[in-house]
Amino acid sequence: MPDLPERKVGIIACSGEELAVGTVTRLAALKVLHEVRPGKTVTICLPLFLAGGEGDRAFARFHPTITVDGCELRCAARGTEMYSGKPTASVVVSELAAKNSLEHIDGRRRLNEAGQKAVELTTERLTNLVDQILATKPSAESLISITPVPVKGAR
Protein backbone atom coordinates (compact mmCIF):
# COMPACT_ATOMS: atom_id res chain seq x y z
CA MET A 1 0.00 0.00 0.00
CA PRO A 2 1.45 3.41 -0.91
CA ASP A 3 2.44 5.81 1.87
CA LEU A 4 0.04 8.71 1.86
CA PRO A 5 1.20 12.09 3.13
CA GLU A 6 0.09 12.76 6.70
CA ARG A 7 -3.01 14.90 6.86
CA LYS A 8 -2.37 18.24 8.51
CA VAL A 9 -4.47 21.30 9.16
CA GLY A 10 -3.30 24.69 7.90
CA ILE A 11 -3.90 27.64 10.21
CA ILE A 12 -4.04 31.07 8.60
CA ALA A 13 -3.98 34.02 11.02
CA CYS A 14 -4.71 37.57 9.92
CA SER A 15 -1.98 38.93 12.27
CA GLY A 16 -3.65 42.35 11.89
CA GLU A 17 -1.16 44.94 13.12
CA GLU A 18 -3.63 47.72 13.88
CA LEU A 19 -5.69 46.00 16.57
CA ALA A 20 -4.92 43.95 19.67
CA VAL A 21 -7.25 41.21 18.43
CA GLY A 22 -4.90 40.84 15.44
CA THR A 23 -2.06 40.09 17.84
CA VAL A 24 -4.33 37.55 19.54
CA THR A 25 -4.75 35.63 16.24
CA ARG A 26 -1.01 35.44 15.73
CA LEU A 27 -0.18 34.24 19.24
CA ALA A 28 -3.01 31.68 19.30
CA ALA A 29 -2.00 30.24 15.92
CA LEU A 30 1.63 29.94 17.05
CA LYS A 31 0.57 28.31 20.32
CA VAL A 32 -1.42 25.63 18.50
CA LEU A 33 1.42 25.06 16.04
CA HIS A 34 4.32 24.90 18.50
CA GLU A 35 2.80 23.77 21.79
CA VAL A 36 -0.64 22.20 21.56
CA ARG A 37 -0.79 20.33 18.24
CA PRO A 38 2.76 20.21 16.86
CA GLY A 39 3.09 17.86 13.90
CA LYS A 40 -0.62 18.04 13.15
CA THR A 41 -0.76 21.67 12.08
CA VAL A 42 1.14 24.09 9.87
CA THR A 43 0.81 27.85 9.71
CA ILE A 44 0.43 29.48 6.37
CA CYS A 45 2.04 32.90 6.03
CA LEU A 46 -0.83 35.17 4.94
CA PRO A 47 1.30 37.85 3.20
CA LEU A 48 3.14 35.18 1.23
CA PHE A 49 -0.15 33.47 0.44
CA LEU A 50 -1.64 36.75 -0.80
CA ALA A 51 1.51 37.74 -2.70
CA GLY A 52 1.28 34.57 -4.78
CA GLY A 53 3.16 31.90 -2.82
CA GLU A 54 2.23 28.86 -4.92
CA GLY A 55 3.28 26.31 -2.29
CA ASP A 56 1.06 27.88 0.36
CA ARG A 57 -1.86 28.28 -2.03
CA ALA A 58 -1.58 24.67 -3.19
CA PHE A 59 -1.50 23.47 0.42
CA ALA A 60 -4.63 25.44 1.21
CA ARG A 61 -6.35 24.03 -1.88
CA PHE A 62 -5.81 20.41 -0.96
CA HIS A 63 -5.64 20.38 2.83
CA PRO A 64 -8.16 21.51 5.43
CA THR A 65 -7.62 25.06 6.64
CA ILE A 66 -8.80 27.14 9.58
CA THR A 67 -8.66 30.90 9.31
CA VAL A 68 -8.42 33.01 12.45
CA ASP A 69 -9.34 36.67 12.17
CA GLY A 70 -9.24 39.40 14.76
CA CYS A 71 -12.20 41.44 13.60
CA GLU A 72 -15.33 41.33 11.50
CA LEU A 73 -13.44 42.36 8.35
CA ARG A 74 -12.33 38.70 8.20
CA CYS A 75 -9.31 39.41 5.99
CA ALA A 76 -7.73 35.97 6.42
CA ALA A 77 -10.97 34.15 5.56
CA ARG A 78 -11.70 36.43 2.60
CA GLY A 79 -8.12 36.26 1.33
CA THR A 80 -8.11 32.46 1.55
CA GLU A 81 -11.40 32.26 -0.32
CA MET A 82 -10.17 34.70 -2.98
CA TYR A 83 -6.92 32.91 -3.71
CA SER A 84 -7.49 29.29 -2.78
CA GLY A 85 -10.81 28.00 -1.57
CA LYS A 86 -13.34 28.28 1.22
CA PRO A 87 -11.67 27.57 4.57
CA THR A 88 -12.86 24.45 6.37
CA ALA A 89 -13.56 26.52 9.49
CA SER A 90 -13.23 30.15 10.57
CA VAL A 91 -12.75 31.83 13.92
CA VAL A 92 -13.26 35.54 14.62
CA VAL A 93 -11.65 36.61 17.90
CA SER A 94 -13.94 39.62 18.50
CA GLU A 95 -17.01 37.37 18.19
CA LEU A 96 -15.51 34.64 20.36
CA ALA A 97 -14.61 37.21 23.02
CA ALA A 98 -18.10 38.72 22.96
CA LYS A 99 -19.71 35.28 23.34
CA ASN A 100 -17.53 34.67 26.41
CA SER A 101 -18.11 38.15 27.88
CA LEU A 102 -14.44 39.01 27.51
CA GLU A 103 -14.08 42.79 27.24
CA HIS A 104 -11.39 45.46 26.87
CA ILE A 105 -8.82 43.47 24.91
CA ASP A 106 -5.97 45.91 24.46
CA GLY A 107 -2.24 46.21 23.79
CA ARG A 108 -1.50 45.33 20.18
CA ARG A 109 2.22 45.26 20.97
CA ARG A 110 2.00 43.75 24.46
CA LEU A 111 -1.39 42.23 25.23
CA ASN A 112 -3.14 43.11 28.49
CA GLU A 113 -4.69 40.43 30.72
CA ALA A 114 -7.91 40.32 28.72
CA GLY A 115 -5.83 39.89 25.56
CA GLN A 116 -3.95 37.00 27.09
CA LYS A 117 -7.24 35.37 28.10
CA ALA A 118 -8.41 35.84 24.51
CA VAL A 119 -5.29 33.98 23.31
CA GLU A 120 -6.18 31.06 25.62
CA LEU A 121 -9.78 31.07 24.45
CA THR A 122 -8.81 31.22 20.78
CA THR A 123 -6.18 28.50 21.22
CA GLU A 124 -8.80 26.24 22.80
CA ARG A 125 -11.27 26.90 19.98
CA LEU A 126 -8.63 26.28 17.31
CA THR A 127 -7.50 23.07 19.00
CA ASN A 128 -11.07 21.73 19.10
CA LEU A 129 -11.51 22.53 15.43
CA VAL A 130 -8.20 20.86 14.49
CA ASP A 131 -9.24 17.69 16.38
CA GLN A 132 -12.70 17.68 14.78
CA ILE A 133 -11.27 18.12 11.30
CA LEU A 134 -8.63 15.43 11.71
CA ALA A 135 -11.25 13.02 13.05
CA THR A 136 -13.31 13.46 9.89
CA LYS A 137 -12.51 11.52 6.74
CA PRO A 138 -11.45 13.75 3.83
CA SER A 139 -14.40 14.45 1.56
CA ALA A 140 -14.54 12.95 -1.91
CA GLU A 141 -14.75 16.50 -3.24
CA SER A 142 -11.33 17.37 -1.83
CA LEU A 143 -9.86 14.30 -3.51
CA ILE A 144 -11.33 14.89 -6.94
CA SER A 145 -10.61 18.62 -6.94
CA ILE A 146 -6.92 17.97 -7.51
CA THR A 147 -5.96 19.40 -10.88
CA PRO A 148 -4.20 16.79 -13.03
CA VAL A 149 -0.61 17.65 -13.88
CA PRO A 150 -0.06 17.57 -17.65
CA VAL A 151 2.36 14.84 -18.70
CA LYS A 152 5.12 15.98 -20.99
CA GLY A 153 4.69 14.53 -24.46
CA ALA A 154 1.15 13.28 -23.81
CA ARG A 155 -1.48 14.02 -26.45
Next chain:
Amino acid sequence: MSERRIVSVIPCSGIGKAFGTVSREAAYELCENLRPADTTLVALSKLVVGDQDAQSRVRTNPAVTIDGCKLMCASKLVKHSGATVAREVSVLDVFRRHKDLKPEGIAELNDPGKELARAIAAEISGGLDEILAETAGGQHA
Protein backbone atom coordinates in the same frame (compact mmCIF):
# COMPACT_ATOMS: atom_id res chain seq x y z
CA MET B 1 -1.96 75.85 3.03
CA SER B 2 -1.12 72.25 2.15
CA GLU B 3 -2.38 69.30 4.17
CA ARG B 4 0.11 67.83 6.64
CA ARG B 5 1.65 64.61 5.32
CA ILE B 6 2.29 61.43 7.22
CA VAL B 7 3.94 58.17 6.22
CA SER B 8 2.10 54.83 6.02
CA VAL B 9 4.09 52.02 7.60
CA ILE B 10 3.36 48.47 6.47
CA PRO B 11 5.26 45.49 7.94
CA CYS B 12 4.86 41.99 6.53
CA SER B 13 4.41 40.39 10.00
CA GLY B 14 5.36 37.03 8.46
CA ILE B 15 4.51 34.19 10.83
CA GLY B 16 7.05 31.57 9.75
CA LYS B 17 10.29 33.10 11.04
CA ALA B 18 11.51 35.46 13.76
CA PHE B 19 12.46 38.00 11.07
CA GLY B 20 8.73 38.50 10.37
CA THR B 21 8.17 39.31 14.03
CA VAL B 22 11.07 41.78 13.86
CA SER B 23 9.31 43.59 11.00
CA ARG B 24 6.18 43.90 13.14
CA GLU B 25 8.08 45.04 16.25
CA ALA B 26 10.05 47.62 14.24
CA ALA B 27 6.79 49.06 12.87
CA TYR B 28 5.35 49.38 16.39
CA GLU B 29 8.55 51.00 17.68
CA LEU B 30 8.46 53.52 14.85
CA CYS B 31 4.74 54.31 14.97
CA GLU B 32 4.21 54.21 18.74
CA ASN B 33 7.49 55.45 20.21
CA LEU B 34 9.70 57.25 17.71
CA ARG B 35 7.39 59.07 15.27
CA PRO B 36 3.73 58.72 16.34
CA ALA B 37 2.77 62.09 14.85
CA ASP B 38 4.34 61.40 11.45
CA THR B 39 3.30 57.81 10.80
CA THR B 40 0.24 55.59 10.49
CA LEU B 41 0.37 51.81 10.79
CA VAL B 42 -1.55 49.96 8.07
CA ALA B 43 -2.44 46.26 8.32
CA LEU B 44 -1.25 44.48 5.19
CA SER B 45 -4.11 41.98 5.15
CA LYS B 46 -6.69 44.80 5.12
CA LEU B 47 -4.98 46.41 2.20
CA VAL B 48 -4.94 43.24 0.15
CA VAL B 49 -8.59 42.34 0.58
CA GLY B 50 -9.50 45.83 -0.61
CA ASP B 51 -10.42 47.64 2.61
CA GLN B 52 -11.14 51.21 1.50
CA ASP B 53 -9.70 52.92 4.57
CA ALA B 54 -6.41 51.03 4.25
CA GLN B 55 -6.21 51.64 0.50
CA SER B 56 -6.91 55.33 0.89
CA ARG B 57 -4.21 55.69 3.56
CA VAL B 58 -1.48 54.10 1.42
CA ARG B 59 -2.51 55.87 -1.77
CA THR B 60 -2.57 59.35 -0.26
CA ASN B 61 0.59 58.99 1.84
CA PRO B 62 4.11 57.82 0.99
CA ALA B 63 4.57 54.22 2.16
CA VAL B 64 7.42 52.53 3.98
CA THR B 65 7.38 48.73 3.90
CA ILE B 66 9.30 46.45 6.26
CA ASP B 67 9.84 42.87 5.08
CA GLY B 68 11.17 39.90 7.01
CA CYS B 69 12.41 37.83 4.08
CA LYS B 70 13.74 38.19 0.57
CA LEU B 71 10.31 37.55 -0.95
CA MET B 72 9.41 41.15 0.03
CA CYS B 73 5.66 40.42 0.26
CA ALA B 74 4.73 43.73 1.91
CA SER B 75 6.52 45.76 -0.72
CA LYS B 76 4.99 43.73 -3.58
CA LEU B 77 1.47 43.92 -2.19
CA VAL B 78 1.63 47.65 -1.45
CA LYS B 79 2.82 48.35 -5.01
CA HIS B 80 0.09 46.05 -6.33
CA SER B 81 -2.51 48.09 -4.47
CA GLY B 82 -1.51 51.17 -6.47
CA ALA B 83 0.57 52.93 -3.82
CA THR B 84 4.05 54.38 -4.09
CA VAL B 85 6.67 52.74 -1.91
CA ALA B 86 8.95 55.55 -0.78
CA ARG B 87 11.27 53.16 1.03
CA GLU B 88 11.38 49.38 1.24
CA VAL B 89 13.27 48.01 4.20
CA SER B 90 14.56 44.45 4.37
CA VAL B 91 15.14 43.11 7.88
CA LEU B 92 17.80 40.77 6.48
CA ASP B 93 19.78 43.69 5.04
CA VAL B 94 19.83 45.47 8.38
CA PHE B 95 20.70 42.20 10.15
CA ARG B 96 23.76 41.81 7.89
CA ARG B 97 25.04 45.06 9.38
CA HIS B 98 24.19 43.97 12.93
CA LYS B 99 25.27 40.32 12.99
CA ASP B 100 25.37 40.33 16.79
CA LEU B 101 21.59 40.90 16.91
CA LYS B 102 20.32 37.45 15.90
CA PRO B 103 16.55 37.34 16.37
CA GLU B 104 14.95 34.23 17.84
CA GLY B 105 11.37 33.50 18.88
CA ILE B 106 8.34 34.16 16.70
CA ALA B 107 5.71 34.60 19.42
CA GLU B 108 8.11 36.43 21.75
CA LEU B 109 11.32 37.91 20.39
CA ASN B 110 14.55 37.50 22.32
CA ASP B 111 16.44 40.63 23.44
CA PRO B 112 18.75 40.80 20.38
CA GLY B 113 15.65 40.56 18.16
CA LYS B 114 14.03 43.48 19.98
CA GLU B 115 17.27 45.44 19.68
CA LEU B 116 17.37 44.71 15.93
CA ALA B 117 13.79 46.00 15.65
CA ARG B 118 14.78 49.21 17.46
CA ALA B 119 17.76 49.63 15.12
CA ILE B 120 15.49 49.27 12.07
CA ALA B 121 12.96 51.73 13.48
CA ALA B 122 15.74 54.25 14.23
CA GLU B 123 17.09 53.96 10.67
CA ILE B 124 13.67 54.56 9.16
CA SER B 125 13.00 57.42 11.56
CA GLY B 126 16.27 59.04 10.48
CA GLY B 127 15.14 59.12 6.85
CA LEU B 128 11.51 60.01 7.45
CA ASP B 129 11.86 63.80 7.13
CA GLU B 130 13.52 63.32 3.76
CA ILE B 131 10.62 61.16 2.57
CA LEU B 132 8.11 63.71 3.80
CA ALA B 133 10.01 66.57 2.12
CA GLU B 134 10.35 64.64 -1.17
CA THR B 135 6.66 63.87 -1.34
CA ALA B 136 5.45 67.28 -0.16
CA GLY B 137 5.50 68.50 -3.75
CA GLY B 138 2.36 66.54 -4.54
CA GLN B 139 3.71 63.41 -6.19
CA HIS B 140 0.95 61.41 -4.57
CA ALA B 141 -2.73 61.63 -5.29
